[in-house]
Amino acid sequence: MSIVTVERKILKKNDELAAENRQIFKDHRIFTVNLLSSPGSGKTTLLEKTLERLNHTIKIGVVEGDVQTDNDAQRIARYDVPVVQIVTNGGCHLEAKLVQNALANFTLSSLDLLIIENVGNLVCPASYDLGEAHKIVMVSTTEGDDKPAKYPAMFRVSDLMIINKIDLLDYVDFDMQKVRKHALTINPNLHIIELSCKSGQGFDAWIDWIKGKLSSYTIK
Amino acid sequence: MSIVTVERKILKKNDELAAENRQIFKDHRIFTVNLLSSPGSGKTTLLEKTLERLNHTIKIGVVEGDVQTDNDAQRIARYDVPVVQIVTNGGCHLEAKLVQNALANFTLSSLDLLIIENVGNLVCPASYDLGEAHKIVMVSTTEGDDKPAKYPAMFRVSDLMIINKIDLLDYVDFDMQKVRKHALTINPNLHIIELSCKSGQGFDAWIDWIKGKLSSYTIK
Numbered sequence: 001m002s003i004v005t006v007e008r009k010i011l012k013k014n015d016e017l018a019a020e021n022r023q024i025f026k027d028h029r030i031f032t033v034n035l036l037s038s039p040g041s042g043k044t045t046l047l048e049k050t051l052e053r054l055n056h057t058i059k060i061g062v063v064e065g066d067v068q069t070d071n072d073a074q075r076i077a078r079y080d081v082p083v084v085q086i087v088t089n090g091g092c093h094l095e096a097k098l099v100q101n102a103l104a105n106f107t108l109s110s111l112d113l114l115i116i117e118n119v120g121n122l123v124c125p126a127s128y129d130l131g132e133a134h135k136i137v138m139v140s141t142t143e144g145d146d147k148p149a150k151y152p153a154m155f156r157v158s159d160l161m162i163i164n165k166i167d168l169l170d171y172v173d174f175d176m177q178k179v180r181k182h183a184l185t186i187n188p189n190l191h192i193i194e195l196s197c198k199s200g201q202g203f204d205a206w207i208d209w210i211k212g213k214l215s216s217y218t219i220k
Numbered sequence: 221m222s223i224v225t226v227e228r229k230i231l232k233k234n235d236e237l238a239a240e241n242r243q244i245f246k247d248h249r250i251f252t253v254n255l256l257s258s259p260g261s262g263k264t265t266l267l268e269k270t271l272e273r274l275n276h277t278i279k280i281g282v283v284e285g286d287v288q289t290d291n292d293a294q295r296i297a298r299y300d301v302p303v304v305q306i307v308t309n310g311g312c313h314l315e316a317k318l319v320q321n322a323l324a325n326f327t328l329s330s331l332d333l334l335i336i337e338n339v340g341n342l343v344c345p346a347s348y349d350l351g352e353a354h355k356i357v358m359v360s361t362t363e364g365d366d367k368p369a370k371y372p373a374m375f376r377v378s379d380l381m382i383i384n385k386i387d388l389l390d391y392v393d394f395d396m397q398k399v400r401k402h403a404l405t406i407n408p409n410l411h412i413i414e415l416s417c418k419s420g421q422g423f424d425a426w427i428d429w430i431k432g433k434l435s436s437y438t439i440k
Contacts, residue, residue: 038259039342039371040363067343069370090373092312092343120370122259123287123312123341142362142385143260150289150340151259153310165362171391 014128017096021131024103025114030061031210031217032114034094034130036154037138038147039120042164044072045197046138046206047115051079053207058112058214063102065094065119072117082106093125094118113214126153133213134158140165141174148183155183160191162206167196234348237316241351244323245334250281251430251437252334254314254350256374257358258367259340262384264292265417266358266426267335271299273427278332278434283322285314285339292337302326313345314338332434346373353433354378360385361394368403375403380411382426387416 025032035043051060062083064073073085084102086094099116106114116132118125126135137158139147142165148155155161161183163176176194183190193209195202245252255263271280282303284293293305304322306314319336326334336352338345346355357378359367362385368375375381381403383396396414403410413429415422 038340038363039367040258040360066370068372071366071369090343090347092341119343120258121312121341121343123310123339124344127310140260140362142360142388143258146291147259149291150286152288168362168388168391171388 011127014096017100018129018131021096021100021103024100024108025131025133028108028111029217030108030111030114031214032116032130032132034116034118034125034132034135035138036118036122036125036135036158037120037140038122038143041120041138041140041143042197043117043120043138044075046162046164047076047117048079049197049200049203050115050207050210051076051081053203054113054210055079055081059110061106061111061114063094063099063114063116065098065117067091067119082111088119092119092121092123093128094130095128096130099130112217113210122147122151122154126151126157133217134160136160136162138162138164139179141168141176142172144173145175145179146182148179148186152186155186155190158187158190160193160209163192163194164197166194166201167199231347234316237320238349238351241316241320241323244320244328245351245353248328248331249437250328250331250334251434252336252350252352254336254338254345254352254355255358256338256342256345256355256378257340257360258342258363261340261358261360261363262417263337263340263358264295266382266384267296267337268299269417269420269423270335270427270430271296271301273423274333274430275299275301279330281326281331281334283314283319283334283336285318285337287311287339302331308339312339312341312343313348314350315348316350319350332437333430342367342371342374346371346377353437354380356380356382358382358384359399361388361396362392364393365395365399366402368399368406372406375406375410378407378410380413380429383412383414384417386414386421387419 070085135158290305355378
C-alpha cells in the first residue's frame with residue numbers, strides 16, 4: 001500500500017509542476033505538443049520532416065527524451081533548431097520536472113512551437129502530464145492493428161492519433177478501419193491523420209493541423 | 221530518496237520471488253523463456269507459429285502479459301495449449317509474483333516449455349527477473365536500426381535477439397550490420413536469429429534454438 005501512496009504523491013507533484021509548465025507556455029504563447037509512441041514508430045522522422053517544412057516560417061524548439069543516448073538530439077540538431085536532450089538513465093517516461101529543467105536552456109520569448117519527443121513507450125508516459133497543449137500518439141502500420149485496444153490509456157489521453165508508414169500498407173496485415181474504430185471507441189474526440197513520413201503522403205494534413213493550432217497561439 | 225528505497229525494495233523482493241520461480245521450473249524440468257519487445261514487433265505471431273510447429277511434439281504452456289485486454293490469450297487459446305492471461309491494469313511490466321500466481325493454473329508436471337510473453341515495452345521489463353532461463357528480446361526491421369543503442373538495458377540482459385520481419389527489408393531503411401554490431405557491443409554473448417514470422421524465412425533457426433535448449437531440460 002505504501003508503494004501506491006508514493007506513486008500517487010509522485011503523480012500529484014508531477015501534475016503541479018505540469019501546471020507550472022502550462023503557465024510558462026501560456027505566458028510565452030508557445031504551442032507545445034507531447035509526442036508519444038512505441039519505439040520505432042517514427043517520431044524522430046516526423047520531427048525531421050516537420051522541421052524541413054516549417055523551420056523557416058516559425059520558430060521551433062525540440063525536447064528529446066531518451067533512455068540512454070543523445071542520438072535523436074543529434075539528428076534534430078542538424079536542422080539548426082534549439083534542441084535539449086533529456087536522458088532519463090533508464091527511466092521509461094518524461095516527467096514535468098525534467099521538462100521544466102530543460103526549458104531553462106531555451107530562449108522562450110522567441111519560440112512559437114515546442115515539440116517534446118517522449119521516451120518510446122506506449123504505457124507509462126500516458127500518466128505524466130508535461131504541461132503540453134496536446135498529447136499526440138503515433139502508431140505505425142507495421143505494429144499491427146490492435147494497439148488502441150491493447151494500450152487504451154495512451155489513446156484516451158491523446159487528442160491526435162497519427163497513423164504512420166501508410167506506404168507499407170500493401171506489405172503488412174493492418175486493418176485501418178479496425179484501428180480507427182477501436183481508437184474512437186476509447187476516445188470519441190480523437191482526431192486522426194494517416195500519413196507516411198517516408199513518401200510524404202498525407203503529410204499536409206499534419207502540417208495543416210499544426211498551423212491551425214498555432215494560429216490561435218502565436219500572436220507574437 | 222524514499223522513492224529510490226521503495227524501488228530497491230521492490231526489485232529485491234522481485235528477485236527473491238524470481239529465485240523461487242526458477243526453483244519451481246528446475247524441479248519440474250520446465251524450460252522457461254521471457255519474450256520481450258516493443259508493442260507490435262511480433263511476439264504473439266512468433267508464439268502462434270511456434271505452437272504450429274512444436275505443439276504436437278512437446279508440451280507447451282503460455283503466460284500472456286498485457287496491460288488491459290486478453291486478446292493475445294484468445295489468439296493463443298486456439299492452439300489448444302494451456303494459457304494464462306495476466307492483465308496488469310496499466311502496469312508496464314510483468315513481475316515474478318504475478319508469474320508465480322499464474323503458475324497455479326498450470327499442471328506443471330506435464331509442461332516441457334513455458335513461454336512468457338511480457339508486456340510490449342522495451343524499457344521497464346528489463347529490470348524484472350521472472351525466474352526464466354533466458355530473456356529473449358525481439359526487434360523488427362520496421363522499427364529502425366537504432367533500438368539496441370537507444371534501449372541498451374534490454375539487450376544487456378537478454379541471451380537471444382530475434383530480428384523479425386526480414387520479409388520487409390526491401391521496403392524499409394534498416395542496416396542489419398549496424399543492429400548486430402551495436403547489440404554485440406552491448407552484449408558480446410548475445411545470440412542473434414534473423415527471421416520472418418510471416419514468410420517463414422529463418423524460422424528453422426529459432427525452432428532449432430528451442431530444441432537445443434529443451435534437450436538439456438526435458439528428461440521427463
